[in-house]
Every structure is written in C-alpha cells, then in structure tokens.
Amino acid sequence: MKQLTGEGLWPDFFVTARPYQRIPFQWSWHYNDGSGSLIHTDFLATGWTDPRREFCETLLRVSGQFPGVIMAWSQFEEKVIRDMAEARHIAKEKAAS
Numbered sequence: 001m002k003q004l005t006g007e008g009l010w011p012d013f014f015v016t017a018r019p020y021q022r023i024p025f026q027w028s029w030h031y032n033d034g035s036g037s038l039i040h041t042d043f044l045a046t047g048w049t050d051p052r053r054e055f056c057e058t059l060l061r062v063s064g065q066f067p068g069v070i071m072a073w074s075q076f077e078e079k080v081i082r083d084m085a086e087a088r089h090i091a092k093e094k095a096a097s
Helices: 052-063 075-096
Strands: 002-009 023-032 038-044 070-072
Touching: 023 052, 038 052, 052 075
Parallel strands: 002 070
Antiparallel strands: 002 023, 023 038
C-alpha cells in the first residue's frame, strides 16, 4: 500500500499563480511493502521560489520507485494533483503554439 499526503498554500507572491490558487509545497510518501516495514520519504520546499516544478519532479521520481496504486489521503491531495496535471497540459499547449 502507498499513501500520499500533501500540503498547499494560497500565496500572493508568485507571479505565475492565480488568486486563491493552491500551490503545493510539501508531500509525504509512505510505502508498506507487505513485510511489516514502512518506508517513508518526503519533500518540503524551501526558499521563496515557486515550488511546483520541484514538487512534481520529486514526487514523480519517488512514485516510479514503488509499484502499486497510490492512495491519496483526502480530496485535497487529489485536487492538487489534478490541478498540477492540468497546469502541465496547458503549459505544453502554450509551448506548442
């Protein structure tokens, strides 16, 4: 079983953010391999730069290391991940045009 939890904030200091847009800055990953041991890793953004790219890159890197379905703790995590996927899709479309 894999479990993902995350945190987000509503900044007014990122030029690329919309008003009240959630900006994820922290995730925590727990993996139970079935042997009774729990593997934990996490990410916490530091500094005053937009953390979304590093959030995604580190989360994708970790998720590729562990097989199985990801369980999001709440609708908050699910919504943040969906928003990030949509933002990536929009950025790709803009770059192609």
